[in-house]
Amino acid sequence: xxxxxxxFLPTLVAHIVAHARAHxxxxxxERELAEHFAVSRGQVRExxxxxxxxxxxxxxxxxxxxxxxxxxxxxxxxxxxxxxxxLLPRQIFEAVELRKIHEIKAAELAALRATDDNHSRLRDILxxxxxxxxxxxxxFRLDGAFHLEIVRxxxxxxxFKMCQSFYxxxxxxxxxYFRKPERSAKSHSEHLQIFDALIARDAxxxxxxxxxxxxxxxxxxxxxxxEQKAANPLIPPVG
Amino acid sequence: xxxxxxxFLPTLVAHIVAHARAHxxxxxxERELAEHFAVSRGQVRExxxxxxxxxxxxxxxxxxxxxxxxxxxxxxxxxxxxxxxxLLPRQIFEAVELRKIHEIKAAELAALRATDDNHSRLRDILxxxxxxxxxxxxxFRLDGAFHLEIVRxxxxxxxFKMCQSFYxxxxxxxxxYFRKPERSAKSHSEHLQIFDALIARDAxxxxxxxxxxxxxxxxxxxxxxxEQKAANPLIPPVG
DNA sequence: TGGGTTTATCTGGTCTAACCAGATAGCGCG
DNA sequence: CGCGCTATCTGGTTAGACCAGATAAACCCA
Numbered sequence: 001x002x003x004x005x006x007x008f009l010p011t012l013v014a015h016i017v018a019h020a021r022a023h024x025x026x027x028x029x030e031r032e033l034a035e036h037f038a039v040s041r042g043q044v045r046e047x048x049x050x051x052x053x054x055x056x057x058x059x060x061x062x063x064x065x066x067x068x069x070x071x072x073x074x075x076x077x078x079x080x081x082x083x084x085x086x087l088l089p090r091q092i093f094e095a096v097e098l099r100k101i102h103e104i105k106a107a108e109l110a111a112l113r114a115t116d117d118n119h120s121r122l123r124d125i126l127x128x129x130x131x132x133x134x135x136x137x138x139x140f141r142l143d144g145a146f147h148l149e150i151v152r153x154x155x156x157x158x159x160f161k162m163c164q165s166f167y168x169x170x171x172x173x174x175x176x177y178f179r180k181p182e183r184s185a186k187s188h189s190e191h192l193q194i195f196d197a198l199i200a201r202d203a204x205x206x207x208x209x210x211x212x213x214x215x216x217x218x219x220x221x222x223x224x225x226x227e228q229k230a231a232n233p234l235i236p237p238v239g
Numbered sequence: 240x241x242x243x244x245x246x247f248l249p250t251l252v253a254h255i256v257a258h259a260r261a262h263x264x265x266x267x268x269e270r271e272l273a274e275h276f277a278v279s280r281g282q283v284r285e286x287x288x289x290x291x292x293x294x295x296x297x298x299x300x301x302x303x304x305x306x307x308x309x310x311x312x313x314x315x316x317x318x319x320x321x322x323x324x325x326l327l328p329r330q331i332f333e334a335v336e337l338r339k340i341h342e343i344k345a346a347e348l349a350a351l352r353a354t355d356d357n358h359s360r361l362r363d364i365l366x367x368x369x370x371x372x373x374x375x376x377x378x379f380r381l382d383g384a385f386h387l388e389i390v391r392x393x394x395x396x397x398x399f400k401m402c403q404s405f406y407x408x409x410x411x412x413x414x415x416y417f418r419k420p421e422r423s424a425k426s427h428s429e430h431l432q433i434f435d436a437l438i439a440r441d442a443x444x445x446x447x448x449x450x451x452x453x454x455x456x457x458x459x460x461x462x463x464x465x466e467q468k469a470a471n472p473l474i475p476p477v478g
Numbered sequence: 479t480g481g482g483t484t485t486a487t488c489t490g491g492t493c494t495a496a497c498c499a500g501a502t503a504g505c506g507c508g
Numbered sequence: 509c510g511c512g513c514t515a516t517c518t519g520g521t522t523a524g525a526c527c528a529g530a531t532a533a534a535c536c537c538a
Binding site: 047050053054059070072073090095101102156157158159 | 284311337340
């Protein structure tokens with residue numbers, strides 16, 4: 001029973017969100033949370049202080065804990081994803097847009113700066129992807145790995161960490177996306193093209209290829225969100 | 240004595256960093272920290288859990304608290320800045336590069352999406368800047384405000400929050416930069432040009448102007464870091 | 479019945495005092 | 509000198525208590 005379980009935070013978030021939805025943004029009290037999860041109040045307070053630092057909740061002295069309605073940070077998004085809390089369409093749109101901005105530039109920089117090590121890591125991922133496709137399985141994790149490896153090749157650690165959060169937050173959605181086999185195949189062939197551009201150190205081409213590669217994904221999400229909006233104009237207020 | 244003072248975290252970080260520097264990455268024990276800051280161990284643990292969630296420290300059960308040597312996150316950078324802990328040259332380089340990537344794209348999107356409200360906010364800032372310059376004072380905060388307002392005009396909240404962290408982390412360095420009056424004047428005139436491009440909704444021009452505007456800053460930092468490196472090849476290991 | 483006031487309860491904020499068990503270092507023995 | 513034992517330290521975790529402001533329920537008066 002060492003330390004607090006690493007997935008206690010997501011569980012806590014899920015619980016708080018569920019409760020807050022039904023009680024006007026108000027979360028259960030610290031004492032209630034402690035009892036519910038069978039831990040001490042101290043443990044709960046530690047976790048809550050993290051959530052507060054992420055701007056997910058607000059603690060009003062002597063009043064209660066309130067779920068903030070406008071979560072937009074990178075880390076908090078990833079946490080919500082792990083907690084299984086759906087994001088607002090607006091948040092997905094913003095995240096997809098940001099991801100595109102980042103990765104297009106990453107492709108350019110990667111073409112210029114990638115080391116042999118970066119190249120071989122990318123090649124490995126592509127090989128695994130090919131094998132996966134041959135077995136009739138979707139890409140999913142390998143897709144994310146490929147994209148992140150490109151960001152790593154920019155040699156900018158901060159860049160890499162930021163993009164990691166994007167993928168952490170989008171994991172579930174990507175899993176859904178890659179359920180259709182033809183998407184995996186298309187993605188893979190585009191990855192191969194991008195890889196060639198990186199090897200050739202053609203920054204312009206790499207950038208352009210990444211642009212169209214991600215453009216497909218972006219329009220996919222845009223259309224999906226439009227459909228959802230049309231089908232259900234009442235958007236649930238999701239932190 | 241409500242809650243924990245909002246600047247307790249920076250103070251704690253500064254203390255931990257100072258101690259860890261001298262003791263091989265090892266921070267004082269929780270009990271020592273509690274005594275030093277005259278608070279209970281619970282308070283210390285709450286703060287430490289936040290630092291751990293930011294990847295600034297590592298808590299090894301029954302062993303101690305260790306300062307992580309490779310802090311690269313956005314929030315942690317901002318916290319270090321508030322704590323007065325200098326960043327590694329590499330981190331500054333990375334942050335400056337990322338900031339440039341973000342803001343160039345922001346200028347483009349802002350040209351396309353800025354509302355009348357965004358325009359008038361920008362105009363206000365420029366007016367204040369002109370007044371400040373007329374009084375012979377440097378820009379500094381108004382420079383950051385202008386840049387952030389452009390990001391806000393992209394209508395992408397997540398984008399805005401991310402860039403806020405950049406400025407929080409860079410505040411001190413910007414203060415130094417703008418000590419030279421001619422830099423404020425140059426910056427202001429470039430801001431005016433960018434503003435005109437935004438009003439004209441010329442995304443291409445806005446992007447290009449922002450590129451050269453930030454290019455100046457980037458080369459400034461690059462040169463400065465090169466000088467430092469030449470003068471002191473021994474780079475202090477700064478979280 | 480309506481409105482204002484009193485009161486009892488709840489809540490976060492904070493502290494103290496423990497216990498546990500593994501990590502760690504110091505000591506002593508061989 | 510090196511090995512092993514032991515006392516100490518450390519984070520992890522809990523229980524219980526007190527404070528004072530926020531909150532809402534109960535109450536009372538007009």
